[in-house]
Amino acid sequence: MMRFDCMTILAGKLKAELVILSLGASVDEWYNAAPHMRSASLFQQQLGCVTPQALGLAVGLPHRRVISLDTDGGMMFNLGILATLANECPKNLLVIVWDNECYQSIGGPPTHTATGIVDLAAIARGAGIECAYTVRDLDEFGRRCDEGLRAQTPFVIVAKVDRSVRRDIKRKHSDGREDKYIFVRHVEATEGVVIMGPSEHN
Amino acid sequence: MQASAVDTVIGALKAAGVSVACYLPDSLFKELYPALDGDADIRTIRVTNEGEGAAICGGVWLSGKRAVLVMENSGLRAAIEPLARIGMGAGIPVVMLMSYRGDLGENNWWAIPHGMTMEPLLGAMRIPYRVVDREPEIARAIHDAFTWSHAAYYHAAVVLSGSIVR
Numbered sequence: 001m002m003r004f005d006c007m008t009i010l011a012g013k014l015k016a017e018l019v020i021l022s023l024g025a026s027v028d029e030w031y032n033a034a035p036h037m038r039s040a041s042l043f044q045q046q047l048g049c050v051t052p053q054a055l056g057l058a059v060g061l062p063h064r065r066v067i068s069l070d071t072d073g074g075m076m077f078n079l080g081i082l083a084t085l086a087n088e089c090p091k092n093l094l095v096i097v098w099d100n101e102c103y104q105s106i107g108g109p110p111t112h113t114a115t116g117i118v119d120l121a122a123i124a125r126g127a128g129i130e131c132a133y134t135v136r137d138l139d140e141f142g143r144r145c146d147e148g149l150r151a152q153t154p155f156v157i158v159a160k161v162d163r164s165v166r167r168d169i170k171r172k173h174s175d176g177r178e179d180k181y182i183f184v185r186h187v188e189a190t191e192g193v194v195i196m197g198p199s200e201h202n
Numbered sequence: 203m204q205a206s207a208v209d210t211v212i213g214a215l216k217a218a219g220v221s222v223a224c225y226l227p228d229s230l231f232k233e234l235y236p237a238l239d240g241d242a243d244i245r246t247i248r249v250t251n252e253g254e255g256a257a258i259c260g261g262v263w264l265s266g267k268r269a270v271l272v273m274e275n276s277g278l279r280a281a282i283e284p285l286a287r288i289g290m291g292a293g294i295p296v297v298m299l300m301s302y303r304g305d306l307g308e309n310n311w312w313a314i315p316h317g318m319t320m321e322p323l324l325g326a327m328r329i330p331y332r333v334v335d336r337e338p339e340i341a342r343a344i345h346d347a348f349t350w351s352h353a354a355y356y357h358a359a360v361v362l363s364g365s366i367v368r
Contacts, residue, residue: 020261042264045287046287048257048283048284049287052249052254052284053257053258054261055247055261056262056263056269057262059247059258060222060261060263060264061265061266078250078251080254083250084248176292176293179292180264180292187264187266188266191266195263195264195265195266199353
């Protein structure tokens, strides 16, 4: 199962949602798979921070569906967030973990899931997230996305994806700081709020 | 922590617009945490480590709401990596309220490193901070930290010490 194909399926289901995603090749893939979601997506570069940030966003905007596009390496970096998600039980957060069993962006050394022993969905269930599933084909991925986008409890999809990445796609040129401004302005416009307002004196 | 100081802190957080407090509990602030939990205007989120709390606070800020990360100063060490990433890398601010373990008067050997490392780490991270050991100065410090942080889009910290926490 190719991550880009999964992203294309997910993108077709999104309109007003907000997305926070992890680092690496998935950034350029999401940039191309979901062009209509570019300003609604926060492209970050932080192992262990993506799902926590998505939780904070979901807490702040409880009426808005938030999607965390995390990775196996990122989730392994802070498994504790699964316990926090279970306890906080946000009604509007879908977590998708792209599990390619490697640190692909640095050439592909294996993560802990590569052994076949470590099961992130089982860890999530053990943490108390009842709806946590491993998916291995596109049909099931699409079905679980539909469920997760309607769910009223935390929903985790561990998508087992191929190690290879799409290279024939447009690169995203902006950095994390520009991405933050774009994303915040999108939230401001769609929520009717001011997050980064003018200084006392201009 | 004195009950009056607890009230002052919570009042100052509310005045700064805080509606979410992420915390990993410690002993010096032990009276503060249940008070935060019991406050109807503030949602508390208990975290598994302070770095997770920093990232959640950053996410809350992205929503237009205001959050505070409450912790012992040892939590700064755990939070440095996410703070560097989201603050220096993306310009997403986190305001921290820390108890000052290891300050003069500390009587626990294990807490001495907390005091030795906190201010150099804040300096290395270029995070402005104010150490407050008098209750009347708490509210102004919290106000100033939020004002600065939301002008700079970078982290700020208030550290409570002395008779406020002992």
